[in-house]
Amino acid sequence: MYIEQAAYNSLEISKITALVARRCRSEIGALVAENTAPASDMGELSKRRELFGDVESYRGRKGDLPWADGLVSVAFMLEFAEENGLLSGEELVKIRLMLTLAGRMREELSENREEYPSFSILLRNMRDFAEETEMLSVIDDEGHLYDYASEKLAAVRREMRGLKETLRRRGHALLNDPSIASMLQERVLTLRNGRHAFLVRQDAISQFPGAVIERSGSGSSVYMEPHSLMSLNNEYSRLYGEEMLEETRIFREFTARLIKRKKGILDTENVLGTIDLFYALSEMTRLYKWRMPELSKRTEFSFVRARHPLLGDRSVPIDIRCGGKFRILVITGPNTGGKTVALKTAGVCVYFGWLGFPVPAGEGSVLGDIGELFADIGDEQSIEQSLSTFSAHITHVTGILDRVTQRSLVMMDELGAGTDPEEGAALGIALLDWLRERGALVLATTHHNPIKRYALAADGVETASVEFDAATLSPTYRILIGIPGRSNALLIAGKLGMKKEIIRRAEEAINGREVSMEDLIGELHEKRAALEREAREVERSRQKLAALEKDYESKIKAIEEKRDALIAKADKKALSIVRNAEDSARALIKNMANAEAEAQARRELEKKRSHFQKIEKSAIKREEKKETAESVVATGQELKAGDTVQLIGTSKSATVIEVSGKKARVRAGIAEVEVPLTKLKVITRKAAPPQPTVQIKVSRPVGVPSSIMVRGMTIDEAMPMVEQYLDQAYCAGYDAVTVIHGRGQGILRREVQELCKRLPYVAEHNLGGPGEGGYGVTVVKFRR
Template structure:
């Protein structure tokens, strides 16, 4: 792109507006050098890097780019053996710190899975030069002063210098505080002349203060004398100052040498930081303009939605849709002057240049623009006094040059094509020029006020009419672009509203030929149809927005409801679990106490009863209702009835239904226990009501036929008691009224132990030894309650 087209379309003004968004001179320099690219791949990359920087700004609001300096002159000087001053060394350290800060900032973003590949690649090239930065910081403060810690020699010199200065001040203080000092001295102060401490002595008392005169006042009445008593001390101080300067010079030379060692890394750092500053300046500028990233194509297609000229204030600019290169490759904008035709032309050209420079443009999402190898423009008053050319001639010089160069990869902009000469000849030239450029395959936008060109678009394929709307009521242009509608002069309507008589207006209309009247009527009809279509579109759009809002509200309410429901359910579950946990804890304490009581007093509290009680507590944690339903799905074939045999899931034990105690609750005989169980915690084992009891010998127990006798002869005492306990449970479940325990006679120990156990069993009504026909004292008969 040549500089003339950039200036014509005011691209230079865009760069001037963007420059303040740079954080350093390095970034500002790249902005001033920015030119549109003609490489599709480069443009995509430039837009991508702007997009990545915009994403960073959206996420973090800023990028840490402070402390960037142009240290390129410093690097050149150290390469040829020069020495940097303290301020320059501080700038080098600032640059190293800025690079380290940016790198850490970007790495933090990458850890959060932010996709910024271009920026990631750039910061990977930043070298961490901590040793050099520390060396500079340890030697020089932020203000550029060399610190005592720069070297041991410098620290010692400065300590000696301070001691020397204190001695000088003590001696001089004694002089200015003497009894005659107020009379002999102009002022009781210590000052410095020629880097030596002196006191101001009145001229007439010169002889009272032997020493060296270093200066006098402008009136000659005051002499600045270095008393003889401090001459030697001042000489020593002067020597210390020279030594201090030599040591500082040595330190600066050493630090400059260190900088030279890192010259390559520092040069890379300068390039990267300048590039990052430039990229983030583009992103900040885009945010300021409320600009978006356009899509890029190679097909010469421009689709700009709600495009705004970036140099017109936002509260004044009128957004327009501009489309070119699809169904038509040429747009002819007709209509009166001051209607906004030229602004439309410049907007299309400038936004295309900005996109090809990697800048976001002020358009709506979904817009796209093409990559053009050249953009040509003939815009504005080109009258040249130096060349003694008229406006028409000057325009023709530009157009001739354009026609020599334009091709299928060009965008050509003509403003007031054919103006400045005879209307008939001018319109004919305009048509011929448009045909020639169109045949080359170029994309063309032209403005004109010639009525002959209104019919041009209807007779040419790939050409469309357009106009800028004019409000007849307010007599002002609306600056709204109308694609497909040619412009009207509106002269008759304007004249009528301004007070011109109807008679004159009607006579003027009669002078127009029929063809012109027909064209004007057609345009008026098109405008009316367009206004009606726009009105209906806006109504439909409003209804759609309202429907979308309602849909979003409903989705949000449903989401909130489900979330609240889940929170309440979890809260209830948690509270129930806490209550049960508390009950379990208390139950454990009670069970522990019962065990202690049993051990202490032989109370008849069975171990299996304690285990079952604990199991019931542990399984009492509430489950979601659908879990219980799933447990019983496919197993419940009919309603529960008294006498049904069931399995109690929470106890993993069988039982028999006695009676219904609630809507969904039954009393169940489980062994010797009678407990209340919810229907959801039971499974039906037999599908038919329980039949009449069978003879005792054949009644079925828990899992097998239980006999009416238990033989424990020969068993160990503990094993025998466990068998007795289990046998009693099975016999109770089988509804035996009485059973026999065969323990034999022997020593009588087993008989005594069984009798003692049975006395404390809660289900036993009475026990006795067997009679002669029942086995005598070798058998204990047990009767149940």
């Protein structure tokens, strides 16, 4: 989508972007927020939305992507380095921080690319900087090179340390000489301009055996270099110069390598900035309820409960739409009623929607295929309104008309203002009619009654008003589509104390046609108020009915569940009675002495067995019918990996791992089983969280206590026992156990804690607290 500069400025986009930028964690995120342009077409817009959706989904399920505090833009550093060929140590540290984060980010995005396919968009612009990161590891956090940065640097610094020690010893010897010490302002050997010197009193300069280097800040003393240290200082200065040259050579080498990869670094910076911007937008979504609008292929928009971000808590949510049944919406109403704010709110939502961002509006908002955004928004109330201002507006509008298409959204504030009302109204109607013929989408505001009448009569044009409370003389800022607004000028003047005679004469001066127009609008507002009251009553009744319906359904469900439970209980009892009777009959037959009677009894038992089997089959069929009616097979639902399901007849829930034929493999806690689809019902379609919340705990095996003591054992004796014990305790279902290793020298404690770090099922391990054994025990908590 193209937005003209005038529209960008009128909508105050930069101020709103600054609000988002303040939520970013770094300046690179703020820079991306300020420099992102709208998508060029619907395809690109869809990709941006998918990317934001995947990052948001990742954040909701797994937490924030890797991040590091202190990130700054390195673009200007690299540009300056191209000119002078040298980056400072501090600048290299900042670049290293970014490249290190980029490595972590690249690894995380790669690992999750299958689950979040749009991560590939980010990965395309991220390079591998492992070599550069390793190269820069020879610099400490302050920007200084470590000795091992090069062999020459290490050798020079070794020699400098030895020489410095010699200088220190000789300096201390001079300090211990009473004749020298008496001339010093301070008994300290100090380094000034790369030379070791003493601070000598002003009155002792001529007596001190040395040369003046510089005067102190107070002027009452000077720094002097003793003659006995001059040769050593000369050698130290030489080595210092060699150190500086070697450091500069290394920095230039690093700079040259980074400049060669400048484009890749800048692309990576942009990716990191984009992720930071998404974090800020996610915060805006959470704090201010911004929402991602639905997309439409038509040129239209509909924003529900939209708010202007710059108004903050003072903003009143509005519903505004254009497109569909009408292509032009003319908003009317009194000054300061909120017409211009409504215009700007719609423009801001359209712009941010085409950035691929959430918009300051609620659920159910729709954004269509808008190719261009033009706006002519002025200030009719300005005392500077004149022919020159009117000319400027006409020039601007003329330029807009030259570029408008069927996919354009044109916003014009105070249509027909700034000139003679009659001519201005005629010009406004002509503009709207021309734009209507071209099929453009138009939002306009006006005071003129002729334009209101045009909006009421013309096809494809709709009128709206900003609501005004006549009783309090204050606007409500609500948008009422379908009803034009009254100017309320005479009403406001009367309420504010204007003489009644003047008000009466003004009313007489208005021609009959305009009076009838105002009266018509007044009647429409009264009817609308009555309809709204009825609508509120209907809505209250609907909510009451919905509550009753919900209560009824819950009671019916409870009755059905109770009925099923009673039938199941009865079936179970009947089957038990039948089986007990059959067992008793067999026992009696077995103990019969008379063979003929035994044979007769067996025949009778066989006759009854068919009846018993009917009872048993009836109970089994009822249970199978219940399972089948609730199952995914009966409801026609298709199971997918990640769905949360419930095993029918139990309260256990599980996560689907794989569906194969008529069975599904599910995970419940640490157990994995295969279950027929006829015995599963879906609880939720949301993908299961990384750590399952439902666990199936097995019975604790005999002999697995809640703690183990290995105090006094050697490492070879203790560690196999601890590892085996932790395995058993985890399988037994413990949440936490205690390993008692004693205090001693801490060797056994360190080994236990190193083991805990390696075990994947250990969530955390800590030393015991007060009353738990302190340093003598380690409390191990398991993942669940």
